[in-house]
Amino acid sequence: MRKNFLVFGSPCIGQEEIDEVVATMKSGWLGTGPKTHQFEKEFAEYLGVKHCVAVSSCTAALHLSMIAAGIGPGDEVIVPSMTFCASANSVIHTGATPVFADCTIPEMVLDPVDVKRKITSRTKAILPVHFHGRPVDVDAIQKIAREHGLYIIDDAAHAIETEYKGRKVGHFAECTCFSFYVTKNMTSVEGGMVATDNDEWADRIKIYALHGMSKDAWARFSDKGYKHYQVVMPGFKYNMTDIQASIGIHQLHKLEKNWVRRQEIWNAYNNEFRDLPLDLPAKVDNTIRHAYHLYAIRVRDEAGISRDALMQRLQDQKIGTGVHYTALHMHQYYSQTYGYKEGDFPNAEKIGDTTLSIPFSAGLTDEDVADVVKAMKESVC
Numbered sequence: 001m002r003k004n005f006l007v008f009g010s011p012c013i014g015q016e017e018i019d020e021v022v023a024t025m026k027s028g029w030l031g032t033g034p035k036t037h038q039f040e041k042e043f044a045e046y047l048g049v050k051h052c053v054a055v056s057s058c059t060a061a062l063h064l065s066m067i068a069a070g071i072g073p074g075d076e077v078i079v080p081s082m083t084f085c086a087s088a089n090s091v092i093h094t095g096a097t098p099v100f101a102d103c104t105i106p107e108m109v110l111d112p113v114d115v116k117r118k119i120t121s122r123t124k125a126i127l128p129v130h131f132h133g134r135p136v137d138v139d140a141i142q143k144i145a146r147e148h149g150l151y152i153i154d155d156a157a158h159a160i161e162t163e164y165k166g167r168k169v170g171h172f173a174e175c176t177c178f179s180f181y182v183t184k185n186m187t188s189v190e191g192g193m194v195a196t197d198n199d200e201w202a203d204r205i206k207i208y209a210l211h212g213m214s215k216d217a218w219a220r221f222s223d224k225g226y227k228h229y230q231v232v233m234p235g236f237k238y239n240m241t242d243i244q245a246s247i248g249i250h251q252l253h254k255l256e257k258n259w260v261r262r263q264e265i266w267n268a269y270n271n272e273f274r275d276l277p278l279d280l281p282a283k284v285d286n287t288i289r290h291a292y293h294l295y296a297i298r299v300r301d302e303a304g305i306s307r308d309a310l311m312q313r314l315q316d317q318k319i320g321t322g323v324h325y326t327a328l329h330m331h332q333y334y335s336q337t338y339g340y341k342e343g344d345f346p347n348a349e350k351i352g353d354t355t356l357s358i359p360f361s362a363g364l365t366d367e368d369v370a371d372v373v374k375a376m377k378e379s380v381c
């Protein structure tokens with residue numbers, strides 16, 4: 001058995017990130033400033049979009065995008081039930097109502113047919129989640145949005161490297177929101193980004209992210225001399241710091257190299273697990289580029305072991321796992337507040353009850369991968 005516990009989702013931090021953080025700490029400017037602006041510029045170049053605004057989290061990015069779209073009380077936003085709670089909570093923070101829709105199996109992404117069913121006269125936007133790194137059916141979602149005059153606000157927390165029919169994520173929606181939380185494909189410990197081609201929305205998001213002030217702190221205090229500012233709206237405190245950006249810049253430089261490593265691990269797992277009584281992730285064909293954020297399997301009935309028992313067996317063998325996710329409508333808050341009940345979203349429930357994610361970080365060694373494979377094979381037979 002392994003000596004040390006294999007932590008699920010541990011990040012790959014190198015000397016470059018450490019050196020940059022130290023340099024920033026010694027520079028005299030730690031808050032939002034030149035490093036954050038460099039990170040925004042490089043991220044916009046990576047995606048090929050006009051604007052990127054760095055913020056404190058993907059949750060903040062989603063919230064600000066919806067504010068920029070004018071979404072508020074009385075409005076509805078369609079959100080998959082199979083996602084992390086932040087996707088729905090960001091809608092609730094605007095005063096609007098999240099309306100859940102089911103996902104497809106085996107893809108586990110938002111089902112356009114169910115989205116159509118959930119549209120009412122109050123619907124203002126669709127919030128697709130490129131789940132685990134797999135793009136939604138972008139053509140179908142865009143067609144629905146066009147036909148009904150809806151905004152698309154993309155939750156790309158899992159999907160920085162995702163492409164659909166040769167187009168990069170960041171080009172499917174009015175705003176696309178990214179997460180740099182520690183377990184994500186790249187991290188700034190905590191952090192997020194909004195990508196948009198809309199000049200006016202980008203300005204609004206920047207101002208809303210920092211108290212509603214007309215100038216950010218660097219613009220006021222930089223070597224160009226102090227500048228007065230006006231509060232033009234009651235904003236939030238959602239800005240990214242230069243310490244976070246110092247990590248993010250180098251994580252971005254390593255993004256593609258780390259993607260290649262995760263693809264290798266993905267293929268190794270697919271190969272090793274193909275005869276086990278498990279449903280492996282849906283096939284990746286050449287119309288999409290999967291970001292390979294999570295490797296999530298579903299435990300079939302004939303496996304003779306429940307998902308939770310399998311997680312415990314892996315834990316006993318020092319292999320960390322996670323569940324992504326329990327369907328949102330099965331959580332107390334959403335069921336009590338909006339009246340959802342078991343049976344409302346059968347596919348999301350099935351995934352929520354049977355799925356587990358196994359270690360899949362680019363930092364895994366070949367020995368780590370072999371340990372995961374061995375533990376899985378010994379646990380499921």
Ligand SMILES: Cc1ncc(COP(=O)(O)O)c(C=O)c1O
Binds near residue numbers: 059083084157178191
């Ligand atoms: C699908 C999805 N959306 C949004 C978020 C929120 O990201 P953050 O923690 O950066 O706010 C997460 C985080 O896990 C996520 O998985």
